Amino acid sequence: MLPTDQAGRPDEKTAYRAQLLYFAAPPGPDVDDGSTVYVPDGLLIVEHGRIVQLGDYAALSPGLEGLPVVDWRGKLIVPGFIDTHVHYPQTDIIASPAPGLLSWLDTYTFPAERRFEDPAYAADVARFFLDELLRSGTTTALVYCTVHPGSADAFFAESHARNVRMVAGKVLMDRNCPGYLQDTAESGARDSEALIQRWHGQGRQMYGLTPRFAPTSTPAQLALCGELAQRYPDVFIQSHVAENTQEVAWAMALFPGHRSYLDIYDQFGLLRPRAVYGHCIWLDEHDRRRMGEAGALAAHCPTSNLFLGSGLFDFAAAEASRMPVALASDVGGGTSLSMLQTMAAAHNVARMNGHHLSGHSLFYLATEGAARGLDLGGRIGTLAPGAEADFIVLDPQATPLLARRTARAESLEEVLFALIMLGDDRAVAAAYSAGRLLHARDGSPARGQ
Structure with a gap:
């Protein structure tokens, strides 16, 4: 179980430092088309179970003023x-x-x-x-x-x-x-x-x-x-x-x-x-x-x-x-x-029909795309301010093979694709729901910290 300083406090304002990723629109063939919101060193700020702010760490950190910061550097925060x-x-x-x-x-x-x-x-x-x-x-x-x-x-x-x-x-x-x-x-x-x-x-x-x-x-x-x-x-x-x-x-x-x-x-x-x-x-x-x-x-x-x-x-x-x-x-x-393994299978099924699904597209389908399809867009499936603070922490170094592959990645697409094709539950370092840590990979699920 993560110590309290890594779990966050769901009813207080807490900041999480990590790479941040979510989607504003369905990704197209050009992954730089603006559909993907990616912050390489970001802060996600949560209060009362909702996301209240996110952005670049260097820009937001001067205003933290004693705000607890959960340090997930080296890992990727995405919507649940x-x-x-x-x-x-x-x-x-x-x-x-x-x-x-x-x-x-x-x-x-x-x-x-x-x-x-x-x-x-x-x-x-x-x-x-x-x-x-x-x-x-x-x-x-x-x-x-x-x-x-x-x-x-x-x-x-x-x-x-x-x-x-x-x-x-x-x-x-x-x-x-x-x-x-x-x-x-x-x-x-x-x-x-x-x-x-x-x-x-x-x-x-x-x-x-x-x-x-x-x-x-x-x-x-x-x-x-x-x-x-x-x-x-x-x-x-x-x-x-x-x-x-x-x-x-x-x-x-x-x-x-x-x-x-x-x-x-x-x-x-x-x-x-x-x-x-x-x-x-x-x-x-x-x-x-x-x-x-x-x-x-x-x-x-x-x-x-x-x-x-x-x-x-x-x-x-x-x-x-x-x-x-x-x-x-x-x-x-x-x-x-595992939705990572589900994404991998979806990729392979699509290839059998001559269709390619990018890593960006597959992550979209499991987050923002699903939320929109369920008429829950803006509430879940996103890290946008105002959304419910359901997010997970993915570890690109979770296994030796995944770590070796992602160390050689030259783009975000390669990292996402490696997580999909090589990842499983071991790649999920933590899962938060409404700002509460409910699962930590290094221990039994934590309820209500």
Whole structure:
């Protein structure tokens, strides 16, 4: 654990000295186009959980007047990572072998989720899961719980205690699943509304309506979900779409008369700002355009798509259609909670389709780009003054190989790219949420310093 003088004091004004990096706009081919804000020797000043000022150390230091300074020189402060699609109940089944998505659900996922009917078990997994997110530098995530309302209560209680900004929701699933995980259209809507009223806007917690995917919900359930989405326009919606071809065919058979799998959600009023759909691999041009028009976000899950053999996300087509995209771990189908490893996989998937993603672009997708896609721009994903002080400290010397490579870097792009391709949770020296140190690499997570 870091000593108090390195942890900062969340309710007092504290300065952090390090390299500073965030994004003012999507990076273009020219990394010097003004989209990137980079201060080689900077000060980040935080007070009452928010960023109040940042700039060059030489310019700001004369006015410090006894202000505590946390010294992170040699390291890089960036906004906390945002994971736009992850399943906390699948923590214990990560890296489970299966020939494909649907068999993986039946063999591992559904039996694992049954255990969340026990509130004590759910609370234990929630604690471990949040520790692991913070260890990986993720300070905000869109989290699937299970069909049990208590699984959402357990997650939100732990998240609220740490004062981290999270979006989560109880899964809705009233058919095509084991009976022990099945709700009804009415009970699912009733439970979801009660959870919205209990947790949405409670501190930094936000609710997400969570139909697992169209094949496990009846039209009645999706219709009631759409009514809730209209009644509570500031809550999130999260589900899966077009992950693999077998799933697409199944959805179309269950919902005849729809133009596409995505159109099922659209016709039930579930395509709008703050709607986030995992995968989006097997969409056509019309679907991608419709996502952009509706302001819905595609959560690209590269490690999961590779692990389950679902397909390769088409970045070029997404850009051409102006479909908003962010990155996601999708654990347990995904193989790592590290957004650095997720970025590396996204780069490799894009290259397989002949598309290049720079280090700048990948960091943007995991920070400012995700925040904008979630309608949370200016609040998280940035170091700009006024934002919530969710930031992480990255160590370019975290491992011998990373240190050797970054010592030879001739540009910021090379440093970022090396962190992506060679980094993991070891590269995260510290994670702060609302100005509080919640994880330090050299010790157990520190809560509430």
